[in-house]
C-alpha cells in the first residue's frame with residue numbers, strides 16, 4: 680500500500696483525550712459509601728442462567744450484582760423507571776470514562792437527558808486492571824449477544840441471547856408485548872465480562888472472566904431505575920456465546936435502601952436549552 684512521504688510523522692502525533700474526565704464533577708464516594716453502610720436490604724432477584732430478570736431501585740438506593748454459583752457475566756440494561764425512553768447510553772459512557780468502567784465511573788443516559796443514572800461505588804474486580812492482552816473487566820463496548828447477529832453468522836435461530844432475554848424480561852415487567860418492548864432494549868454494560876481489542880486488527884475479543892462466586896459490583900441509583908440483567912448464555916465467555924454449550928450460572932441482584940448520602944440529590948436532566956442554534 681502506498682504511503683505518503685510524511686506517514687511516520689503523521690502517525691507520531693500524540694493523541695489527546697477526547698473528554699477529559701476530570702471536567703466532570705466527581706461523585707463523593709466517601710459520602711456514598713458512608714450512607715450505604717447504613718442501608719438495609721429491601722429486595723433481591725435471582726437471574727436464572729440464559730435468562731433475564733428485572734428489578735427496581737429507588738433514587739438514592741444501591742443495587743449489587745453478585746456472582747453466586749460460578750463464573751458468569753451479565754448484560755445490564757437500565758431505564759428511567761418513569762420513562763423507559765430514557766435509558767443507559769453505552770457510547771457516551773465509553774467516551775466519558777473509557778472502554779471499561781469501575782469505581783467512581785457513572786452510567787450515563789441518552790440524549791437529551793444525558794445525566795448519570797448510576798454510580799459505581801464498589802467493584803471487587805477492580806484489582807484486575809489490564810492484562811497482557813489488553814483485556815479489562817466490565818466493558819461498555821460490547822453490544823449484547825442477539826439472535827439477528829447469530830442468524831447472520833451461523834444461520835441458526837437462538838432464542839436465549841441476552842437481547843431476547845432482556846426483551847422478554849422488559850415485556851413482563853411493563854405488561855407489554857415483545858414487539859413493544861424490543862425497541863427499548865439497548866447496548867449493555869457487560870458486567871464481569873473481560874474484553875478488549877486485539878493489537879493487530881482492533882478485533883473485539885473476549886476471554887474467561889476472572890469473576891468468582893462472591894465477587895460483586897455495587898451501583899448507587901442517581902434516579903429512579905428499572906434495571907434488567909441477563910445471565911449471558913456465554914457463561915464466563917471463555918469460548919462461545921449464542922448457544923447452549925457454555926456452562927452458565929445464575930446471578931444475584933440485591934437492592935438496598937436507606938438515608939441517602941449527605942448533600943446528595945437526584946441527578947437533574949442535562950441543562951442544555953435544546954434550541955440547537957435556531
Ligand SMILES: [Zn+2]
Pocket residue numbers: 754823824840841842910911912913920
Ligand atoms: Zn450475552
